[in-house]
Amino acid sequence: MSRFVRTHVDDLQLGMFVADLDRPWIDTPFLMQGFTIKTVEELAALRQLCTTVDVDIGLSQTPKNYDPLLTNGGAKRSRVVTQMFGGKRLVSYEDVFTFEQEMVSAEKVFRDYEVLVGDLYQGIARNGSVDMSAVRKTVDEVVDSIMRNADACMLLSAIRNKDSYSYSHAMASSILAAAVGRQIGLPIPDIKTLAQGSLLCDVGKLNISSRILNKNTPLSTEEVAIVRSHVDQGLELLSHSRGVSPEVLSIVAYHHERHNGSGYPNGTAGAEIPPMARIAGIVDCYDAMISDRAYARGVSPADAISKLYTMRDVDFQGELIEEFIQAVGIYPVGSFVALTDGRVGIVVTEHRRRRLRPRVMVLLDGEGMPATPGTYVNLLEETEDRLGRPLEILKGIEPMDYDIDPSELVF
Structure with a gap:
C-alpha cells in the first residue's frame, strides 16, 4: 500500500502529515508545503479550503486504530449521526433572519429566559417541583429564535451576567444544546426537548450546600460524592414535577456519563448513553470550561474548543464533537x-x-x-x-x- 493516501478533509485528524492539497499551496495560508496538523485551527482551515488532501501515513502520528482504507469521503460522520438518532429525518436548516433582524426579538426572548430561570430556581426551592408549562413556553421561544438565527441568542448568552453560575450555566447549556441540535438537523420538537433537558440538568444542585459548590480549594472524596449526587437528586425532584417527559429525564440522568465509561453516576459508556444526553454532556463541559468558578478562571472559548477536540472518542463521541464545533465555530459567537x-x-x-x-x-x-x-x-x-x-x-x-x-x- 502506498504511504500517500488521498483523504477527505472530514476524515483528517490531529497528527496527520499533509503532503499535498487539491489546490495550489499559494492559495492557502500554509507556508510549508507539507506539514503536520497540530492545531484545531489548522484542521478547520483545511476543511474550509479543500475537499481532499494527500496524507503521508509514514510521517503521520495517528491513532493506532486509524485505517485510511476505511475512510468514506466524509460520509461516515453523517451516517453515524443519522443512525444515532434512530433514522429520524435530519434536515439542513438555513437562517431565516439576519443577525440584526433577529437581535430585535432575541433581546426580549433572552430577558424572558433570564426571568424564567430565576423563577424556576426560586420555585424549586419553595415548592420542590418544576413548573414545566412555564419551562416549555419560554424554551419554545428561545428555540424559535435559534432556528431563525442562532447567533443572536448565542451572543447574548456569551456576554450574559455571570453573577450566578447556576443560572447562567443552565441558560447557556440549553442555548448551546439547541444550536447543536439545529446543526445536526434534528426535528424541531426534539431540539426543544434537548434544550429543556439541558436547562434542567443541574437542578439537583439546589439541594447541595453552596459552601461545597463554591469552595475554592480541592474537594474531599466525601464532597465529590455529594456534588455527584446532584444527578440523582435532580431526578428525584423532577419525578415530583408534572409534565416532565421521559426524554428530559434521560438527558438529566446521563449527562455526566462519558464515552469511555469514566463518568457518573453509573459509569455508562458508548452507545448505552442516550444521544441527547451525549450532546448535553458536551455543552455542559464546554460552558463549564469557559465560565469563571470559585476555584478557577474560565478559559477562552477558542481554548475550550481545542480542549474538547482532544477529548473526542475519549470523554465524548468524536462525531458529536465535530457537530458541536460545526455549530459554534473555532471562535464561537461572543469570543x-x-x-x-x-x-x-x-x-x-x-x-x-x-x-x-x-x-x-x-x-x-x-x-x-x-x-x-x-x-x-x-x-x-x-x-x-x-x-x-x-x-x-x-x-x-x-x-x-x-x-x-x-x-x-x-x-
Whole structure:
C-alpha cells in the first residue's frame, strides 16, 4: 500500500502529515508545503479550503486504530449521526433572519429566559417541583429564535451576567444544546426537548450546600460524592414535577456519563448513553470550561474548543464533537479576538461554511483606542488590511486584559 493516501478533509485528524492539497499551496495560508496538523485551527482551515488532501501515513502520528482504507469521503460522520438518532429525518436548516433582524426579538426572548430561570430556581426551592408549562413556553421561544438565527441568542448568552453560575450555566447549556441540535438537523420538537433537558440538568444542585459548590480549594472524596449526587437528586425532584417527559429525564440522568465509561453516576459508556444526553454532556463541559468558578478562571472559548477536540472518542463521541464545533465555530459567537492588524473585537456572527472568517464588531482600533461604535469587519469579504497583508484572527483574548466590560456592549 502506498504511504500517500488521498483523504477527505472530514476524515483528517490531529497528527496527520499533509503532503499535498487539491489546490495550489499559494492559495492557502500554509507556508510549508507539507506539514503536520497540530492545531484545531489548522484542521478547520483545511476543511474550509479543500475537499481532499494527500496524507503521508509514514510521517503521520495517528491513532493506532486509524485505517485510511476505511475512510468514506466524509460520509461516515453523517451516517453515524443519522443512525444515532434512530433514522429520524435530519434536515439542513438555513437562517431565516439576519443577525440584526433577529437581535430585535432575541433581546426580549433572552430577558424572558433570564426571568424564567430565576423563577424556576426560586420555585424549586419553595415548592420542590418544576413548573414545566412555564419551562416549555419560554424554551419554545428561545428555540424559535435559534432556528431563525442562532447567533443572536448565542451572543447574548456569551456576554450574559455571570453573577450566578447556576443560572447562567443552565441558560447557556440549553442555548448551546439547541444550536447543536439545529446543526445536526434534528426535528424541531426534539431540539426543544434537548434544550429543556439541558436547562434542567443541574437542578439537583439546589439541594447541595453552596459552601461545597463554591469552595475554592480541592474537594474531599466525601464532597465529590455529594456534588455527584446532584444527578440523582435532580431526578428525584423532577419525578415530583408534572409534565416532565421521559426524554428530559434521560438527558438529566446521563449527562455526566462519558464515552469511555469514566463518568457518573453509573459509569455508562458508548452507545448505552442516550444521544441527547451525549450532546448535553458536551455543552455542559464546554460552558463549564469557559465560565469563571470559585476555584478557577474560565478559559477562552477558542481554548475550550481545542480542549474538547482532544477529548473526542475519549470523554465524548468524536462525531458529536465535530457537530458541536460545526455549530459554534473555532471562535464561537461572543469570543473576544485580536486581529492581525492590531484591532480587537467580538465575534458577532458566524459564516456557516467558513468558520474561521466570522463577522467581528470592532471594539479597539489598531492603536488600542475605542473604535467608532457600530464598526464591523466581515472577514469573509475583507481578506487584507490597509497594507495589503492577510487579515485574519490572530488569537482569542480575555476582555479584562483590554479593559473591556462585556456587560456594557451594545449591538
